[in-house]
Amino acid sequence: MSSATAETKVARPARPRRHRWEMLRAPEGVIGLVLLTFTVAVAVIGPIVAPHPLAQPVGPPGEPPGHGFPLGTDYLGRDVLSRVLYGGWPILWLSAVITLFTYVIGVLIGMVAALGRRLTDSVLMRFVDLLLAFPPLLLVLVLIASAGSSSTILIISIVLVLFPGLARIVRSATLEVSTAGYIEAAFARGERAPAVMWHEILPNIGPVILADLGVRFSFAIALVAGVNFLGLGESPPSANWALMVAENNVVITSNVWGVLAPAVMLMVLTVSINLLGDAYVRNRSKAR
């Protein structure tokens, strides 16, 4: 073999042959998927099928189930079932948007830091370190205190909390991959950095990033729900599961469902995501 042919044959690592949905063979994966589908269905279809308006009192406050209200009424006499059906969407879309931005920013910063010059790397990473020096919820609360509460502020502040950890993971995964021959080969072919990142690095650090998705998505939900529970998110009369848990605490003895139903929905949502995430990680470590 001549050295010329050897040079052109710097192969990318073979993609794992395992089926992408292999993780669903584990019972936890199936349970997670079923629960997640259920919750998302409630959040998406709920507002369409809700029998009563979300803000209008339809009976006496704190009424137990019955009289046409399957889950009773809340502290202002509004239908709990309808509000549960309305209350998933605000939490779900906010958390999804936050996770999306977190990934775009985190992956970009991580890769640029790993591939860039030493100065770029240390500036980006010191910024990441600084953000990580704050207790997570605190950063969100400070920004809400100064700029008022709105979806935009919530998205910006929670992305600022979530992306630094991801950027670190992406940076070290990229550093690990970038010593491999096919990256050097791509640069030697004259490919530009964005193309190398997109075509060579991203597919190869994909599994590492995906393993983190469950944790980060459920953290986003926990922060969105936490802020709403504290009464610093959406303002009444809008309905979301976390706000409902907080506001119906006063009628907890007369109608448990005002608190229990939204709490259970939040529980199902976070548990399903964690089960799926765990199934993915376990399947990946088994595949190795």
Place this chain on the structure above:
Amino acid sequence: MSVPEEQVGVQQLDPKLDVKPAAAGRRLHPLLDFVLRRLAIGLVTLVAASAVIFWATNALPGDVAQATLGRNANPKALASMRHELHLEEPLLTRYVDWLGGAVHGELGNPASTITQGVGPSVAELIGPALRNTLWLALITFALLVPLTVLLATISALRVGRPADYAISYSSLLLGSLPEFVLGTILILIFFTQLNLLPPLVLPTGNPLDDPEQLVLPVLTLLGVSLSFAVRQLRVGVIHALNQEYVTMARLGGIREYRVLWRYALRNSLAPAIQSFAQTALYLFGGTVIVEALYSYPGIGRELVQAVGSRDISTVQGITLVLTSAYILINIVADLAVVLVVPRLRTGGESR
């Protein structure tokens, strides 16, 4: 570091924990050198963080006075508040003043004190609240540490068997619940159904005078943090149990509890310290939510109230105190890890 990690039984140590061998001619002991450098980094981080806090709470449209007093505030009150807060001075001057005051324990006055002319300062407000929160955290931790070690060890000794699955999955489920959901479920069980425990901490007096009130807040914090800590430590113990020295000790006929205690657990100390430190950091957010849920008179509840009423000086003060504590825990954990791992302590030199 020439020693392969597997031989030392320490895994996933942060690279910043490397104590560099003393350079030729340098007088400082490598350990002292490390401690000083770590403290310096912590101080720089804290100053940078304080700048971010101050800037973030001042860089908004409108000003602090307007935000606190509301849109319909009378001009006289606005003017006196702007004067009180030195809002006519440049941002940098105010930041330096604020930070200088903070070093001396002065954090300014909350909005209510400024508008009414009398009342506690931010520092006086934070003091008792911080003490209450510390008690809550300490009690939780005193229960958390032994329980975590016990559960993680059982889980690690029974990897892949029913006991491990039971512990791993219940902590996965428990750990995925938001704090207030777990707390609400506990209230539903212990107050609404069983009527055993109070769902609220009474605002009067010291919460420690009535330990019954503390049970549910502590149980909630324990629930979320225990699952987090167990999952972390379990990995560390499994790793230590798979080391050759454990196999050798077992083959040598050393009794199992001794193997466990002297070999496996002692070598899991570094990952254990790290997981408990991470749990403590993780609890910062949890405490805020738990305090709000049970109206526990701690610093988290003060913070939420201040954010709700947009009382900027209180928010700044509490955030600065909590961020300092957060950074301090990070430093203490790093130092503790270096102290318990001989390889790190000697700076990699063989003695």
